[in-house]
Amino acid sequence: MKLSYKLRLAIMVVGSFLGAFSSTLMNIALPNLMAAFHISVSQVQWVTTGYMLISALVIPASSYLIKKYSMRNLYLSFATIFLLGSILGALALTFWLVVVGRMIQALGAGVLFPLVMVAGLKYAPKEHRGMVMGIVGMVFNFAPIIGPSIAGIILNVASWRYLFIVLIPVMAITIIAAGLCLPKEQKQGDEHLNYQGLGLLSFSLTAILIGLSNIGTMSFISWPVLGNILVGIVCGFLFLHYQEHVSNPVIDLQIFKDRQFNLANSINFLLTSTMFSNTIILTLLIQGVMKQNPLVSAWVILPGAVLTGILSPLSGRWFDRYSIKKLTLIGLSLDILGTILQLNVKLKFAFWILLGAQLIRQLGLVMVLIPIQTQAVKSLSPDLIPDAIPAYSMFRQIASSVGTAIIVGIMSIAASLVGTEAGEVAGIRVGFAISLGMIIIALGLSRRLK
CATH class of the missing domain: 1.20.1250.20 (MFS general substrate transporter like domains)
Known part of the structure; x- marks a missing residue:
């Protein structure tokens, strides 16, 4: 080259x-x-x-x-x-x-x-x-x-x-x-952005996220929480209705008629939510509850990060060689094992247990995340691929924000119910428990993959 x-x-x-x-x-x-x-x-x-x-x-x-x-x-x-x-x-x-x-x-x-x-x-x-x-x-x-x-x-x-x-x-x-x-290019296409659709989608997601982020500090049956969530849901339905009646939709809804795309998207949403919220939970556990410095948090997370970098190129080959059901069964089982170890860790600082549990979780995730993305678009017609890939990436980012907000919000509720330092511990355990539940649901959904 x-x-x-x-x-x-x-x-x-x-x-x-x-x-x-x-x-x-x-x-x-x-x-x-x-x-x-x-x-x-x-x-x-x-x-x-x-x-x-x-x-x-x-x-x-x-x-x-x-x-x-x-x-x-x-x-x-x-x-x-x-x-x-x-x-x-x-x-x-x-x-x-x-x-x-x-x-x-x-x-x-x-x-x-x-x-x-x-x-x-x-x-x-x-x-x-x-x-x-x-x-x-x-x-x-x-x-x-x-x-x-x-x-x-x-x-x-x-x-x-x-x-x-x-x-x-x-x-x-x-x-x-x-x-x-970078080369200078003259490019001025005749594309038109669907501002109305993008505006509805933006308003919907923002309202839902604001509502979810207020769960830990306000009553659920209040305008800042339930009101925002309901407004977001209504705008979401308006967005879907609008997309069916325009010539240049933000997202071509035809992609959601494919069952494998929907299954892969759902699994990806659950796993991405747990992956991004996990670093927050671990940080609060190590620095907030166990009173260790940020460098300790870094060393707990680093080996799993390095493993992800090394194995990511190989996971695409695994998809070509092994069935998606086998990959998700092994990968999600490892993720469940690592989460159980995190959930049951003793509050007296246990560096090697936390490091090992995080390493196991990342090994499980790297076996699943790239293959599941390939699975999502595998059965779609070629003309839908340009819409499917941005949609998949968008839902991954939504999972990172909305999924994290849900887990952190429920953690905050658990902590406030108990109060003091014991409340922080209860919130941490609840966070890990929610992650565990999400991974188990993802494992159940993965059995329907073809």
């Missing part, structure tokens, strides 16, 4: 890696933010769920943007947006400015990821496309997992602000490099 192709892809991959990496970078800093701004668990989780929500909402629009504008202009624009969000987060004097900074980061990152996938197909010669897409896939499975570990190392020697600061020079360099190296 010519150096120019490698250089272009390397620039875009680095920028997109930062977006995926930063999605979980703040998870391990939640106790630090709670102490710095004197806020609750329900409030602080917006640092993560807000990022995932905006990423999910940007993904449907990214297809339109990639068709209408050149890759160079898109990369420069959205990498700059990510950079501005990082600067705002680093300088933020209030908690909600931190959240806004994270959401601006997510706005940039939400377009950078699909952009580099398209660039891999466009710039790489045909004989190298498989290798390039394998590398891109490995990067984006590895980046969110390694984020908390790197954050723990940084927090051991510096404040939470450096989780934003470290991103700034790297992204700035990629923007300069992209301006010099």
Whole structure:
């Protein structure tokens, strides 16, 4: 592959890696933010769920943007947006400015990821496309997992602000490099974005997320909780109805007529919810209950992250060699075993048990997540694939935000019912128990895969 192709892809991959990496970078800093701004668990989780929500909402629009504008202009624009969000987060004097900074980061990152996938197909010669897409896939499975570990190392020697600061020079360099190296293209397609549909979808998901995030601090039968959830559900139904009667839907609803796509999406939703919430639960357990420093949290999570990076390229081959039922049975059984170990860990600090349990969980997840994505689109007709892949990615991001909000919200309720330090312990155990239940449901659904 010519150096120019490698250089272009390397620039875009680095920028997109930062977006995926930063999605979980703040998870391990939640106790630090709670102490710095004197806020609750329900409030602080917006640092993560807000990022995932905006990423999910940007993904449907990214297809339109990639068709209408050149890759160079898109990369420069959205990498700059990510950079501005990082600067705002680093300088933020209030908690909600931190959240806004994270959401601006997510706005940039939400377009950078699909952009580099398209660039891999466009710039790489045909004989190298498989290798390039394998590398891109490995990067984006590895980046969110390694984020908390790197954050723990940084927090051991510096404040939470450096989780934003470290991103700034790297992204700035990629923007300069992209301006010099990415080719100038004249591209102005005649695509039209369905603003009404995207607006309804955005309002629906935002209202539901706000309602769920208030569960831990307010009565369920109240406007901030139940009212927001009901408004979100109503807007969701309006969105679905509207999509059936427009020529340019945000999501082609035909993809949901395929049973295997729906099953794979449901399993992915459950597992992604548990995977992203798990780093939050572990962080609160290790730093909040066990009173260890952030570096310890990093070392507990790091081996599982490294294992994910090593095995991700192999999991696609496993899908070709073994049946999806066998992979999900083994992978989800390991995930269940690791979660049971976490649920029953003694409150006196047990480093090796926590590390081993997390390693087992990640081994199980890496056996399932990439094969289940392939399974989702395997039986769809080729003309539905361009709609199915963004939809699948969008639901993954929704699971990261909404699923995490549900688990953290119920954890907060359990903690408030008991009160004091015993309440924190009860909340942690409830969080692990909900994750266990979700994985068991996913295992039951996986038996229907073909």
